[in-house]
Amino acid sequence: MYHSDHRELCAHERDWPFRILNILEVVGESMGLHRQDRYKQLKIMQDADQIVAECSDLIAKHALDANSARNVIVKALLGDQPLPLKRGSYPEQGAGDITA
Numbered sequence: 001m002y003h004s005d006h007r008e009l010c011a012h013e014r015d016w017p018f019r020i021l022n023i024l025e026v027v028g029e030s031m032g033l034h035r036q037d038r039y040k041q042l043k044i045m046q047d048a049d050q051i052v053a054e055c056s057d058l059i060a061k062h063a064l065d066a067n068s069a070r071n072v073i074v075k076a077l078l079g080d081q082p083l084p085l086k087r088g089s090y091p092e093q094g095a096g097d098i099t100a
Contacts, residue, residue: 007080010040015086039077046085048073 006022013020020040028034042051052059052070059069 007039007043008082010037011043011046011081011085012083013040014044014046043077046078048078051077 003022006020010020010022022037022040025035025037042054045051045054048070051073052066055069056066059066
């Protein structure tokens with residue numbers, strides 16, 4: 001489950017020296033649970049073709065058309081970015097954590 005703050009902010013992790021965490025990750029980790037944030041990994045890619053390639057098994061499993069899936073990715077996943085990304089604008093430093 002990803003709330004809107006997380007969806008909008010998580011891709012900024014690639015540009016800034018901190019991690020963006022979903023609040024539910026923090027709650028889960030406090031209970032000893034951990035699940036990889038696949039949504040954030042895909043959003044950080046910022047490349048619809050690469051995302052389609054990474055998700056090709058799921059696209060095939062659910063009998064989806066790859067072109068339609070790509071259009072949804074561009075609109076829903078990559079289009080949900082109200083603040084522009086600035087790849088390479090900021091130097092890599094020690095990462096802190098930001099919870100969204």
